Structure formats: structure tokens, C-alpha cells
Amino acid sequence: RRREEEQRRREEEQRRREEEQRRREEAELRLQSTQQDLQSARQALRSEQLLRQALENRVNATTFEQFLQSCHEHLSVPLAFQPKKSKSTKGSITAPKGRYCPTTLREWSDFPHERDDLFGRVFHLLHPPKSHPLTVFTSPEGLKTIGNLACRRQMGSELDLMSYERFAVEEQVISIFQELAKLNTDSLLPNLGLGVSFENHANTLDENPGPAEQARRGWRPRSDQLCVFRRDGESESLLFVIEYKAGHKLQPVALKDGLQPCNFWEDIVQAHVIPKKDNEKERATYNARQLSGAAITQTFDYMIREGVEY
Template identity: 30%
Template sequence: MADQSPDYKTLFLEEQCRRKAAEQAQNEAEQAKNEAEQAKNEAEQAKNEAEQAKNEAEQAKNEAEEKTRKTTLPEFLDACHDNLYSGLTVQTDATLSTRGDPANANNKLRPEKLLLWKDFPAQQAAIWDKLMGSDFALERHFTSLHTLKESGEAIRRKMMSSELDLHLFQRTTVDDPVTSIIERLYDQQILRQEFGLKGSIQFENHANTLSPETQLESISSMTISGTQRRRSPRLQAKAQAQDNSVAAPRAPTARSSRPRADQFCVYNTSTQNTETRVAAFITEYKPPHKLPLGYINEGLGDMELEEVILCRETDTPRDHFRRLMAAVITQAFSYMVKLGVKYGCVCTGEAFVFLRIPDDPRTAQYFLSVPKGDVGDTTGWTSDLDGTNRLHLTAVAQMLAFTLQALQTPPRSHKWRADAASQLNGWEVTYEDLLDTIHVEDAPSSDSGGGIPQLALQAARDRRISTQLATKNPTPILQAGGNLHPRASLAHTPLPAALRRVRVPIEDKVDSIALKTAY
């Protein structure tokens, strides 16, 4: 039998089939492995997406709760500035602005001089040290962020063009927030006693609110001593015409002590019994189209009124601005003296000129605050940042500290008011007349960040309202920082452009207004 030779072709094909089967099995195994890894990755991705969705839902919930929950004092100050006060827009078209009533020009008691209120920053800082050294700063008492934002949208749709607009703006952005804070402070026994709070404050204008005890009953009969009253050009012309006429003399009409529509008295009052209210300070409102910031920057400064109110043919534009500011402060000053309060404020919405009458009524002290310029674009405060900020320079914060300072001060006695009225000179002034002496081309810029240096808080460095408060021994969280000299170490802290001074004599520029306490 013959030997059979191997069938190499068959063997080759069989080997080739086995190799393909092995490769296919290997590929299938690798594919299965890849699919398993892909499934694992997809599972992990699904898990991550689920966690992300959960986190986003929690974040959205937290953000919603944060917007609708009550705010702390620092949150409230920051939100009031950003959402409410920063919405101020002034109508610059004179044809769309009111001119006002030149009534009530007679018998304005005037100071002999105006001087810088040098310790104003230190006194404001002392109030904040008391406030921020308590747990009150971190308790949630105030309007939610959501509500404040919605209110701000309404404010931004309105341009300020009248006294009424200013009253509404001031009430919404400053007065109501300050009132809310004081009412919450009243619930804190220590702070209530510290600031002498009765429960709330009231802003009132009508005549019978000058005093619950009719304090001004005999003020109207007081004589005004001194030289003949100064009169505005229009009143001088009227007086001359009357002197030249042959008309029969008329019986003098009684002058009312009723405040004008732009004068308000602020009372420390109980929420239950308004008869216990006590006058704290007065506010004089002047809308910013009648008293632009540029006029204040140019005209506010130390002055002797006997020189300023005297009209001369050689008067410069700056003389007109100074006379205008003297008239504005005199209107508030006269009301303060007759009412017997130590503190007052001239408010334009853009600016606050805080006033104080020392025991000697012949001098009035002033200090200018321009919140938009003092604060800058933002307050610099965040809830998770323990750094410097400018919350204390906002309109609400400045007015709050000023109000608390005034609430601690009792009204002056009837004797003081009578003595003051007998020794002060009078000024027959109509604001509209003085406003007419200013030409449009002489008007300086009203930009809060530029132009003539304004007083503002020239010695202030940024202070810090912190969210950290020790549980047992809290330390003041509104901290002063840096050097005491007005120009010292300013490079270390970014001061807004408005932290500048009013024009003062060269020799008094620096050392005469160095403050003992940094603000």
C-alpha cells in the first residue's frame, strides 16, 4: 500500500481557520471588555450628572432662599446702596424741573460763621463701634434681597425733577431703611438703653409737630437783634418800590413759624404713644436740580456770613456759590434754633450736609457726605470676605449713625432758644433769588467723582465690617485702620475720588483739619 502524503493545503486552511477563530475570540473579548468599561464610565457619568443636578438644585434652592430670606445689617446696607440709592437719576432738563415757591423768606436767624465739623468722622465711628460690637450685626431682621431689587427697579424708572420726587426717593432709599434698623435696635435691651431709643422715629412736616409741648409758642415774639436784615436783590427792589409809593401803610401780618414743605423734623417716638416723642434733628430738602453737587463743591466751606451775604458789584461766581450755600444752611439753622435741636441736615439726594450747632449758637458746623462718590462703584463688601469695605459710607449707614447720635441728645431748653434768638442776626433771604444770580456758564460739574474737591470723608480710610463674631467675647467688627493724618498712607487703601476736601485757605489745608481718630 502506498504511503499517503500530508494534505498541506487542508492543514493550512485548518490552521488559518483556527487563527481567525482565536483572533475573533480575542477581539470579542476585548470588545466585551471595552463595552464593560464604557458601561462603567457611563454609570460613573450618570452618577456625576445626578450629583451635579442635585448640587445645582441645592444651589438654586439656597439662592432662592438667600434672595427671599431676611438680611443681616451688613447685607442690608450693601443691598440698599446697590439696589436703591444707586438708582438716583437727576432730571437735567430745566424745562422739566420745578422751580419752587419763594415764600417764607422773613426773619431767618443766621449764624455768624460756618466752620468744618472736624470730629464728625470720629463721632460717626464711635456709633458704629457700639453697633457692630454686638450680635445684632449678624441677626437677620431686614428686607430680603429680592424685595430690595424689585424696589430698585421702580426707582430707576423715575427721574428726580421736583421736591416731591426727592421726598419719595429719600423716604424709600434712606428714611424707611433707617427707621427699620432703629425699630429692630429697640428690641435689643442693651442697644436700646445705649442709644436712648423710644421705639421708632417719625419724619413730620406740619406746623403742630414742631413740638408736642408747643415749644415754639413764644419764639414768634422774640426780637431779632443786630444790624438791618440782609435782603436778596428782588426783595431789595420790592422794598425800594414800597418806600417810594404813597400807599397807606398796612398793618403788619403775623409771621408763621410753620415749616416749609421742604423742612422736616425727625422725632424719637414710641410706637404705642406718640405723645412721648422728642425732637431729635431737622432735615432741609433741596432737590439736586436746584442745588447741584457742583454748587455745593464750589460754595461750601468755612466762612464769615457778614462778609458772604454782602452783595458787591465785584462778586465772582464763587461768591455767588458761597452766598447760596450760606442761604441753604441758614434756612436749616434758623429752624434748628427755633426748634431747639442740636443737629440738622441739608439733603439733596446726591449729597448730605450734616450740621451741628454747638452751645454757642453763633457758629454752625458742617460736614459733607456724597455717598455715591464716597463709596465708589461698590461697597467692597461680600459675605465671605473678611476685608476692607465702605459700608459705613453708604447713605443709609451715614444717616443711621447721625440719627443715633442725635437721638442721644436732649432738646435745648427754652432759655437757650430765647437767648439764641436774641443774640443772632436775621437774614431776609429768598433762595430762588440767589439761584437766579448764578449763570449757567459758571456752573461747575456735578460729577461726584471729579471737579472741585469736596469735603466728604477726607481722613477716612476703608473700614471693615466683618462677618466674623466671637461667640463669648465679641470684639468690634467695624474696625478703624491706618494712620490718623488726613494724607497719611492713602496709597495703601483705594480711596474713592470723592474722598476729598472742600476748598479751604492754603494755610489751613492739612494740619487744621487733621482728625484725632481715623474713620
């Protein structure tokens, strides 16, 4: 009987140890489950924070660097030209008879250096090295909306191009100048003024020109021309003239072949002998030079008449 009681006690002790082991294992499983739930909750919270931050970044004003990247992504990349000739404007570039023309064409060899130097100055002002960058530009989401509207139509005419340029280029350039004008730019951009404006009428320079001035300004910008002014207080000065040309009328290959260093008067204006059709290469080069030369001469003539240096 004593052995039976000892056996029973040993069995009860074994059952008690097994029960304690089971409870410990269940507790460990509950703890692991709780830890997993906490980890999942943390991940969900982190994902929500990242999503909220991403949405805020797309909606809120952004930096100059992000602004340029978004302009490229939403305004430049989606731009497309009308492939069907039946839906594009007809005709070619008007022959610039009786206009002032340049005497020579030569490469602006130091342009890349000057461009990079100027961009570096602007970037330094908007991304100061010792503080946070300025977040003052249109958000990526805002530029996406502008791009959807500006790039909705395929470019098939000067009017299409003008509409695109107005919203996708001019307004964005103006916004950059507006922000720069709020800063102290005396050391880096001493000639900035108060910004720029894009106008369709050059006679805004002088509302009451005299007879001699009226004679000198016998021309008026057409609907496909734009005058760019530098604003400084209440005064404005004409910087340069823009003339819009539809992409199907003045293609990149024509500009590449036509804008080569040359004696403009002798090689283009006085080039009266048209290569024969069987000489395709020379004829293509001739046509490219005549086409790009006509475009250059029109704008050059307007700028000379207005006394613009560049």
C-alpha cells in the same frame, strides 16, 4: 488531522479571548458612561441647589451688611436727575430775610471718626462676633422692587425728591432702628430710645401749646420740610430738621464752594458787593456762598426756634 484540530482549538481560544476583551471594553465603556451620567446628575443637582439658594437669598430676609449693599445697588445707583430744564421746577432758593443765621462756619473735623465709631457699634450688634449675623432686613429682591418704584421718575422737583426720600431712605432707616430696638443696646447705644420717626409737622411735640409757645412757634414746616423725632415710650423729642432742595437748585459745586470755613455774618450775610461778570471765578464763588448760605440759614432758623441743639 491532529494538527488541524490543534489549529482549530487555537483559533477558538483566540476568538474567545477576543470576545472576552470586547466584553470587558464594552463593560468599561458602560461603566464610564454611567460614571459620567452620575457626575452630570451631581452637577445638575448642585446647580439646582445653588440656584435655589440664590433665589432664597434674594427673597428671604437678609443681613445688615447685605442690606446696605442692596440699598446702594438698588436705591442709590439708579437715582437720576431730570436733565431738561423745561421739566424741572423753576425759581431758586428763597432769600432768608429776617431769619436767625449762624455766626461762623467751620469743619466738623472729627465727624469721620464719630461716624465710623457709631457704625462699628451698630455692626457689632447686628453682626455679633460670636454668633451668626441677624437676618432680619428686607431682601435684595424686595429692595429691587422698591428701587424700581422710587427711581422711576427723574428728580426734577422737591416733590420728586420727597417721594424718593420717603421710600428709599426714611423707611429703610426706620427699619434699622426697629431691629436695633429689639436688642440690648444699653452698653453700645445707650441713647437709642425706641427709634426715630419722620414727620411733616413739628407741632406734634405739643398738641396744646400755650400762647407764649404759640408765639415762639410762629413757623410751621412747609411741604418741603421734615422733622426727625427720637421716640422713647410715648414721648418724642425733636432731633433735627430736614429741608429738601431739588438737585438742580442746589448743586454739589455750590455746596463745595459755599461751605467753606468762614465768618458767616461778615463773609456771606454782609457781602453786598457782587463781583463783576468779567470776574467769573469770584462771581461763581459769591453765588455759591449766597446759595448755600440761604439754604443753611432757613434750616438753622427753624432749629433755633424749636430749641434744637444740633
